[in-house]
Amino acid sequence: MSSSAPQQQAANNNTKENREQRLVRLEELTVNKNTPQQAWLSIRGVVWDVTAVLAWHPGGQKIILDQAGKPDCSQVFERYHSVAILENVLGKPIGKLEGTLAGEGNEDERKTTSPTAAASSSIIHTNNTTSPWISLKDAELEAQRKASEISFAYWTTGAEDEITTAANEQIFRRQCWFKPHVLRNVSSVDMSCEVFGCRSRSPVFISPMAIHSLANEDLAELCAFRAAKRANVTHIAAHLSSRPWEDFLIEDGIEGTCPRFFQVYLPRSRDDLLDVIRRAEACGFRALFVTVDSASVGKRERDIRTRNRIAGIKSAVAGTAPRVTQTSQWNDAFSFDDLPDLIKMTRLPIVLKGIQRGDDAVRAVKAGVAGIMVSNHGGRNLDTSRPTLACLVEVVSSLAAAGLRRKVPIFFDGGVRRGGDVIKAMCLGADFVGIGRPILYGVAARGEEGALEVLNILHTEMEMTMKLIGCASIRDLNESLVEYGKSYL
Numbered sequence: 001m002s003s004s005a006p007q008q009q010a011a012n013n014n015t016k017e018n019r020e021q022r023l024v025r026l027e028e029l030t031v032n033k034n035t036p037q038q039a040w041l042s043i044r045g046v047v048w049d050v051t052a053v054l055a056w057h058p059g060g061q062k063i064i065l066d067q068a069g070k071p072d073c074s075q076v077f078e079r080y081h082s083v084a085i086l087e088n089v090l091g092k093p094i095g096k097l098e099g100t101l102a103g104e105g106n107e108d109e110r111k112t113t114s115p116t117a118a119a120s121s122s123i124i125h126t127n128n129t130t131s132p133w134i135s136l137k138d139a140e141l142e143a144q145r146k147a148s149e150i151s152f153a154y155w156t157t158g159a160e161d162e163i164t165t166a167a168n169e170q171i172f173r174r175q176c177w178f179k180p181h182v183l184r185n186v187s188s189v190d191m192s193c194e195v196f197g198c199r200s201r202s203p204v205f206i207s208p209m210a211i212h213s214l215a216n217e218d219l220a221e222l223c224a225f226r227a228a229k230r231a232n233v234t235h236i237a238a239h240l241s242s243r244p245w246e247d248f249l250i251e252d253g254i255e256g257t258c259p260r261f262f263q264v265y266l267p268r269s270r271d272d273l274l275d276v277i278r279r280a281e282a283c284g285f286r287a288l289f290v291t292v293d294s295a296s297v298g299k300r301e302r303d304i305r306t307r308n309r310i311a312g313i314k315s316a317v318a319g320t321a322p323r324v325t326q327t328s329q330w331n332d333a334f335s336f337d338d339l340p341d342l343i344k345m346t347r348l349p350i351v352l353k354g355i356q357r358g359d360d361a362v363r364a365v366k367a368g369v370a371g372i373m374v375s376n377h378g379g380r381n382l383d384t385s386r387p388t389l390a391c392l393v394e395v396v397s398s399l400a401a402a403g404l405r406r407k408v409p410i411f412f413d414g415g416v417r418r419g420g421d422v423i424k425a426m427c428l429g430a431d432f433v434g435i436g437r438p439i440l441y442g443v444a445a446r447g448e449e450g451a452l453e454v455l456n457i458l459h460t461e462m463e464m465t466m467k468l469i470g471c472a473s474i475r476d477l478n479e480s481l482v483e484y485g486k487s488y489l
Contacts, residue, residue: 022095024042024047024094024095024096024098025098026098029071030071031069034065034066034070036061036065037051039051039053039054039064039065040094041064041067042070042071042074042097043073043086045096045097046095047093047095048094049093050064050090052090053090055272071097134457136438136454136458137417139442140438140441142441143215143441143442143444146444147214147444147445149306149310150306152444153302153303153306153307154306155215155437155440155441155444156302157302157380158378158380159300159379159381159383160298160301161301161383161384162302162379162383164376164379164385164386164387165379165380167386167387167415168376168378168389168414168415169417172389172415172416172417172418174487174489175484175485175486176424176482176483177483177488178468178469178482179480179482179483180470181469181471185472186467186470186472189463189466190472190473190475191463191474192474195234195409195432196259196261196287196349196371199232200232200234201233202233202474203422203426204233204234204435204455204458205234205259205411205432206224206227206233206434206439207236207434207435207439208262208289208353209238210238210241211242212241212243213242215440215443216444216447219448221237221238221247222251222448223443223447223448223450223451224440225260226251227442227448227449227452228258228260228451228455229251229256229257229258230256230452231455231459233259234258234259234261234432235261236262236289237261237285238263239262239263239264239265239276239291240265245262245280245283259286261285261286261351262283263289263290263353264276264280264289264290264291265294265330266334267329268329268330268333277346281346281348285348286348287349287351287370288346288350289351289352289353289373290342290351290353292334292352292355293354293355293376293381293382294381298381336367339367340368343368343369349370350371351372351373351411352371352372354375355372355373355374355391355395356376356386356388357391358394358397358398359398361374361398361399362398365404365407365408369408370409371408372395372399372408372409372410373411373434374395374412375412375434378414378436378437387414388412388413388414389425389428389484392412392425392428392429392430393428396410410429411431411434412425412430412432412434413433416435416436416438417438418458419457419458419464421433423462423469423477424482426477427478427479428482428484429479435454435455435458438454439451439455442454469481
């Protein structure tokens with residue numbers, strides 16, 4: 001369901017006029033308007049026909065059908081999306097619900113809002129502050145103060161005992177040490193690079209993360225995307241974005257640009273997968289990062305416990321992650337045998353996101369993928385799996401032994417909290433290094449400016465580190481500059 005920017009702009013311009021065209025009676029809304037054949041949503045007094053969205057909605061059909069036909073579902077809808085997504089994707093609403101004012105939700109519904117919705121709408125946003133952040137930890141602490149407890153638990157949670165989540169960070173501090181050169185000319189440091197034909201200020205990229213609306217209800221993913229453009233670093237949009245994918249196309253070129261790619265979960269239906277790919281292509285994304293480490297959703301206990309306590313939910317499995325309620329939608333049968341067909345579906349480069357073994361990396365490259373992303377989903381799926389830096393070392397070694405090291409780029413994320421972490425990962429073989437949770441912390445604390453500040457801190461630390469290890473260009477980073485695997489603590 002992609003549409004051109006002019007069409008979307010026209011839809012936005014005509015929204016008020018469309019809403020005045022027709023009054024929808026309450027009985028018309030509530031009778032048989034919650035089926036796969038006809039699904040209507042009433043949001044702030046405006047009724048929308050979302051039947052066509054059911055086929056491709058990233059969150060699955062159930063969450064829509066549960067709210068369809070109700071007098072007002074504003075609070076639930078706005079927990080994940082802005083109303084702009086309806087205007088951009090659908091354009092014209094059916095009309096205004098009789099007895100309400102367009103733009104206003106049902107007051108009784110608001111008064112009885114669940115604790116979950118109330119918590120997720122209690123975020124405070126400000127770009128005006130007199131306290132600059134010194135490190136990314138400062139962004140995390142401010143986000144914790146300003147975001148809802150449910151949102152913060154969703155971002156920080158790992159799987160089960162969160163051992164892997166902690167190890168992702170700790171391995172940089174405890175098992176990887178710099179071996180600096182001295183007396184090198186580092187008066188000018190060059191961190192620029194190129195990824196899939198796109199120039200970037202540095203090898204840093206923003207990793208894909210779902211439902212940014214928990215951090216910023218109005219702009220959601222656009223905060224991070226605009227920061228990426230201003231910093232000129234690569235941005236990877238998530239399949240389960242709060243904003244419609246078309247928004248990234250509309251935003252591209254407005255006050256800057258940056259390399260922009262798209263992360264894909266694999267739908268069970270081949271036709272649905274083709275629809276996702278065609279829509280991503282139409283939105284102008286330059287590469288597809290296909291997630292392969294999520295045949296199941298991890299048991300994220302911090303998230304589950306927090307939701308149960310605050311929202312009064314009694315469940316041992318239901319967390320905030322959208323995929324928890326839609327497991328039947330995703331393809332857990334996809335295998336290496338299916339890769340050639342996937343590669344043929346698109347002209348875009350395919351990167352496999354979630355590689356954690358050297359033999360899997362070799363097999364993927366031999367199958368024809370355009371890149372490898374070493375990642376363990378931030379420790380959110382399989383607890384006690386190895387930290388990603390350890391996986392990176394094995395992947396690089398295996399590819400080198402197979403004569404494939406320089407055949408494809410290696411992307412990496414997991415546990416990066418310092419500019420020095422970026423440099424360590426690159427010394428050990430990563431070509432591009434992703435930052436995840438800290439971007440969400442920045443957005444939750446200070447919106448677009450917060451995400452930009454996170455990137456600026458990273459770049460400042462990277463430049464400082466490169467000078468201190470005697471390296472003037474990222475192209476000169478190599479394993480001789482670090483000692484890996486030994487603990488001095």
